[in-house]
Amino acid sequence: MILPRPNKIRVLIVDDSSFMRMVIRRILNSDADIEIIATANDGAEGVKKALELKPDLITMDVEMPVMDGIAALKQIMAKEPTRVIMVSTLTNEGATATFDALEAGAVDYVPKNITDSPAAQAIFRDELLRKVKAAVRSNGNRKPVPPGRQAPVIRRVTEARLPKIRVNYVAIGASTGGPVALQEVLSRIPVNFPYGIMVVIHMPKAFTGPYAERLNAKCSLTIKEAAEGDMLKPGTALIAPGGAHTLITRRAGGLYVRQAPISEYPKNTYIPAVDLMMTSLADACGGAMLGVILTGMGNDGFKGMQHLKSKGGITLVQDEASSTIYGMPRACVDGGVADVVLPLDQIGFEISKVAENGRR
DSSP states (O other): OOOOOSSSEEEEEEOSOHHHHHHHHHHHHTSTTEEEEEEESSHHHHHHHHHHHOOSEEEEESSOSSSOHHHHHHHHHHHSOOEEEEEEOSSHHHHHHHHHHHHHTOOEEEEOOOOSOHHHHHHHHHHHHHHHHHHHHSOOOOOOOOTTSOOOOOOOSOOOOOOOOOOOEEEEEEOTTHHHHHHHHHTTSOTTOOSEEEEEEOOOHHHHHHHHHHHHHHSSSEEEEOOTTOBOOTTEEEEOOTTSEEEEEEETTEEEEEEEOGGGSTTOOSSSOHHHHHHHHHHHHTTOEEEEEOSOSSOTTHHHHHHHHHTTOEEEEEOTTTOSSOHHHHHHHHTTOOSEEEOHHHHHHHHHHHHHTTOO
């Protein structure tokens, strides 16, 4: 486990663009709690300075000459494990590289969105500062146990199992640390799982499609990015697309996806919002569902889980020890809406037991 340090957050910036180094330096220097200790022009120089200076955190560009960000990240994690935030382009290639980096141990990522728009610049600034501070408070890089291997024994927060009530749907919410955690969970669920699964993870619009394709290639379930009018079906997990909110409505024949513009729900900070999806699904299915909250910053999902509980549904959250960021799970635990708290490597199996135990 990588422990946070008590004084200023010492940051190393690795980016081949002098403009991006300047932008990131200016943003981070604006916060009195952060100190830029060095910059590097490519991955090889980044590795050298990381080993010499031992920063608390590294911001790492993905595409660089001499050595790219993924190769540099792997060397750093092998020699001097350090919290790393990837700075990624908003493209399919950038998304793929970002997910590779998260699997290799990066804590989080910040999409590059530097334009002439003051609004876009403000979003990048706020997200970078928020994620740097959250990353230093995080549990560092955590690797899931590959399916088929013996999972380590991790103490449960509670030994209780899910109540035996009727379940027809599963809703999952996640944020920071979620891309790797969700893959771990869904890879444990069998192809013949008899209930539809709806997932909201905080990601930009350009990333959710490639992420769904990546999961579909790695898991037994059918996994796709949700689209307007998609039906929640057994054995299928739908990933809410970025850039809009996803709600669930009941129509003839089943439950269907409805895409809502951000302007329709201006008070929701997180996009897409776990709260909105989970609340609407609980209403649409009359509470006959399981709500799951995985690692993530903030408290998105608490209100949805609270509403689900009021409808008679059941809830499961990830424990602190296995969470990259314990914000979202903690909100549910502290708010008294978590029926069961489990380590990450047991959550997929527990979801599967909903079907095995015939809780209809």
